[in-house]
Every structure is written in C-alpha cells, then in structure tokens.
Amino acid sequence: MVQAIKSAEIFKALGEPTRLSIILLLxxxxxxxxGEIAKCFTTSWATVSRHLNVLxxxxxxxxxxxSQNVIYFINEKFTHKWINGFLVDLKFEQISKNIKSKxxxxx
Numbered sequence: 001m002v003q004a005i006k007s008a009e010i011f012k013a014l015g016e017p018t019r020l021s022i023i024l025l026l027x028x029x030x031x032x033x034x035g036e037i038a039k040c041f042t043t044s045w046a047t048v049s050r051h052l053n054v055l056x057x058x059x060x061x062x063x064x065x066x067s068q069n070v071i072y073f074i075n076e077k078f079t080h081k082w083i084n085g086f087l088v089d090l091k092f093e094q095i096s097k098n099i100k101s102k103x104x105x106x107x
Contacts, residue, residue, distance in 0.1 A: 009058050014049070
C-alpha cells in the first residue's frame with residue numbers, strides 16, 4: 001500500500017506538463033540551476049520554483065548549492081528504486097490476475 005501511495009504522488013507530480021518538462025530537461029542536461037530552468041518557460045520564476053518544489057518533495061529531483069546557485073538534478077537512486085518497485089508491483093498484479101482467471105476457467 002505504501003508503494004501505491006508513493007506511486008500516486010509521483011504520477012501526480014509528473015502529470016503536470018511543466019513538471020514533466022522540467023524532468024525531461026534535467027534528463028538531457030543532467031544539472032541545471034533554477035535560473036536556467038526558469039528561462040526555458042514562459043511562466044514566472046515563482047511558478048517554476050513551485051514546480052521544482054513539488055518535484056523535490058516527491059523525491060524525483062535533488063538540489064545542491066554551488067556558491068549562490070541552486071542546482072537541480074534527477075535523483076537517480078530514488079527513481080531507479082521506485083521504477084523497479086513499481087514494475088515489480090505491476091508484474092505481481094498481472095500474475096495474480098492470471099492465476100485468478102485460470103482458477104475461474106477451471107470452475
């Protein structure tokens with residue numbers, strides 16, 4: 001159940017086009033400052049900052065400080081762990097459904 005709740009939070013975070021675009025930018029560039037990210041969008045810096053905060057809280061991205069710059073990057077360790085867990089859950093659900101279907105066919 002905890003995995004399902006976390007997955008729902010992540011899908012909600014990625015379900016917003018600007019946030020998904022930020023993830024795709026970071027996937028290409030590896031690291032970007034908040035200012036560099038904000039320049040890629042027509043929305044205000046404050047709006048981009050809120051999107052970054054949602055992604056950070058969902059653990060999809062991490063932040064580090066380099067002097068006065070705030071640098072964002074994808075949290076690879078977490079995302080790999082989450083994706084693998086999610087795929088295992090999907091496979092388990094599919095196997096469970098297949099077993100149920102086979103039992104129903106026999107009855």
